[in-house]
Amino acid sequence: MAIDEAIAQTVSKTGKPTIRFYSWKPAAVSIGYFQGMKQEVNLEECRNQKIDAVRRLTGGGAVFHEEELTYSFSCPIESRIVSDNILESYKKICGALVNGFSEMGLKAEFAPLNDVVAEGKKISGNAQTRRFEAVLQHGTILLKVDVEKMFSILRVPDEKIKDKLVKSVKQRVTSLEQLLERNVSFEETAKAMKQGFEQEFEAKLVEGSLSEEEKQLAGKVKEERFSKEEWNFKR
Template sequence: MTFRLLETGVSPGAFNMGLDEAILGAVAEGRQPPTLRLYGWNPPTVTLGYFQGLDEEVDREACARMGVDVVRRITGGGAVFHDAELTYSIVLPESHPRARPGILDSYRVLCAGVVEGLARLGLSGEFAPINDVLVGGRKVSGNAQTRKRGCILQHGTILLDVDVDRMFALLKVPSEKMKGKLIEDVKQRVTSLRHQLGRSVGLPEAAAAFAAGFAAALDVVLDPAQPSPEELEEGRRIAREKYGTEAWTGRRK
């Protein structure tokens, strides 16, 4: 069984989300096989969950000042600051043998790719429902799934490094009074490959490890490819008409 493997390097957030959606469309229409995509972010981007309020979660002035884009996802879950990170997306039909009907089961099956990728770097990860992967009890990966047009799209992050203070300069917290404590809590609860391995892991090394991890966990062969010209064009169009617009980003204030 073969999945297509796309390594698309680093891109702006609106394009990253647009290309994930374009791949979903191509797989849904049978124009492309199930696909694993690995990518990064430039400029750094805050993504918001589908059900989150923009003004509630993000300090847009701080983002503008620090050159950080803000983009809303089609998936639920929380706000994420994407910087030193490997991101993956995986798209497969709901009817595919590797797909699971239940959402929680699907998270478990697909997050096994993250756990296996960590193993290839010498780390022992564990899936923590609903949607996290932990190393040593600390979160190293967050994941989010949606189902559209008969397909599953799951995307998720693997932290190569993390700067919690910088993250909280961009995000709003429910109570300014509690901010200090919250930051300390998050520092305790979140980790990264660099923290765990005591050395930096670059995007190429991480991409190789997690491609192998997904291939092993899903028992599939990965066929390296490029996004089709149609997918790239569609991804750019969706970025322009949806993810790059205030109407979409601010649809929940």
């Protein structure tokens, strides 16, 4: 989360739109900006299973991050690479993911506001914020999904209907492994998504690593925001 913010903070100065592909180690749960940590996350279970919990800069729901590819897309607002209209910009960035799935032989589509679905099931969730004079959108692409484990970490609004909810999520959420009926690696998915972004934005992506400034900023942001209880438990 701190690296995503550091990139977004830097991008309006460098003018270079940046896409980052990453995964989580250890596994983690992230909650939306407007959610309550204690209401959404079983923190005792997180401690037992050594799972981190963090509040995002972006809205949306709680996400359990384990077997997935996470991406972040940052560009300066004034570059107008994506529309000022938030719905349109979701559509554009998610369009890159749809292209990426197509590279993998899957027909997927954008499902407003913030999902991508394949075969009628959710394969990717996305969330966007606009700050630091930049657009930051991040999202997940599920490589595998373990709904039982997910709900050992995530709390449900009503415990009485938990079984029903787990069943319903199993019907509504899928993974690349389920869709392609084989193991799908992070690398293969990242390669396809890179092509997907290149097609959507008619651009050639240049591989790079974090600049010194971004690294230092990420450290500072982690220390001052994402590792702080004041932030993670602010709601």
